[in-house]
Amino acid sequence: MSSRPAAPDALLQLDGVTKSYGGRSPTLALRGVDLQIDRGEFVALTGPSGSGKSTLLNIIGLLDRPTAGRMLFQGLDVAQLDEDATTAVRGRGIGFVFQFHHLLPAFTALENVWLPMLADRGRLDPEIRQRAAALIEEVGLADRANYKATDISGGQQQRVAVARALVMRPQLVLADEPTGNLDTETGAQVFRLLRDINERYGTAFVIITHDEQLAAKCDRIVHMVDGLVEADTIQPRRPSDVVPETTDKSILK
Numbered sequence: 001m002s003s004r005p006a007a008p009d010a011l012l013q014l015d016g017v018t019k020s021y022g023g024r025s026p027t028l029a030l031r032g033v034d035l036q037i038d039r040g041e042f043v044a045l046t047g048p049s050g051s052g053k054s055t056l057l058n059i060i061g062l063l064d065r066p067t068a069g070r071m072l073f074q075g076l077d078v079a080q081l082d083e084d085a086t087t088a089v090r091g092r093g094i095g096f097v098f099q100f101h102h103l104l105p106a107f108t109a110l111e112n113v114w115l116p117m118l119a120d121r122g123r124l125d126p127e128i129r130q131r132a133a134a135l136i137e138e139v140g141l142a143d144r145a146n147y148k149a150t151d152i153s154g155g156q157q158q159r160v161a162v163a164r165a166l167v168m169r170p171q172l173v174l175a176d177e178p179t180g181n182l183d184t185e186t187g188a189q190v191f192r193l194l195r196d197i198n199e200r201y202g203t204a205f206v207i208i209t210h211d212e213q214l215a216a217k218c219d220r221i222v223h224m225v226d227g228l229v230e231a232d233t234i235q236p237r238r239p240s241d242v243v244p245e246t247t248d249k250s251i252l253k
């Protein structure tokens with residue numbers, strides 16, 4: 001295992017990360033992953049089912065711990081953090097978007113966005129309301145802010161989930177098949193929203209996707225096979241990928 005120091009631009013660095021799941025017949029889901037993600041990168045994580053993508057994303061997101069190996073987040077060795085410190089680093093530094101939005105159905109779109117910040121601060125101050133309202137507008141849902149989460153479309157729910165992931169102004173957003181539950185056009189709009197946020201705020205993204213067309217629009221494709229990074233490809237940037245002619249501007253109004 002390498003023990004090189006974190007590179008200055010590194011947001012995240014993994015050295016020889018393994019993960020085995022216990023049980024009767026233990027599974028070695030990650031078999032020694034070396035990976036560096038820099039600030040502001042927009043990365044697709046691809047690979048066949050069972051190759052370890054979600055396992056890797058959960059470890060990167062401090063939702064789970066490696067069995068062995070080292071992970072640095074912003075230069076901090078996460079193995080050294082106790083439970084409370086891990087929760088704090090995760091809550092402030094990392095946003096999550098999942099395939100199913102996991103919005104709280106009894107709450108409005110706006111309330112769903114401010115909840116993580118309320119949980120962090122313990123009280124609802126004006127800044128929280130302001131920031132949540134600005135984000136709801138940013139994802140194009142100003143006119144749906146006070147609708148219950150169940151009373152908006154799947155694509156709109158996923159945009160609320162994106163706004164919620166951003167409310168703590170994380171340096172990194174992790175998305176596990178964020179468009180997997182959406183039709184192609186709606187999925188493409190949500191994906192474009194992620195890209196736009198990446199470009200505007202320099203937020204780094206790691207996005208698991210089975211959609212090759214979406215992966216091709218990322219800056220970099222990390223391809224996993226059988227618990228290892230099999231290929232790590234930097235993509236040529238094409239301006240047309242960033243602002244496609246068909247961009248629906250309404251999503252960013």
Ligand SMILES: Nc1ncnc2c1ncn2[C@@H]1O[C@H](COP(=O)(O)OP(=O)(O)OP(=O)(O)O)[C@@H](O)[C@H]1O
Nearest residue numbers: 021022027029047048049050051052053054055056
């Ligand atoms: N909680 C768990 N307990 C036991 N084994 C697990 C657990 N989670 C994942 N695995 C196993 O670890 C391996 C990697 O799974 P993982 O979910 O990371 O794959 P994936 O690439 O995300 O697949 P998919 O594309 O189907 O979501 C698989 O063999 C899987 O069965």
Ligand SMILES: [Mg+2]
Nearest residue numbers: 053054055176
């Ligand atoms: Mg998965």
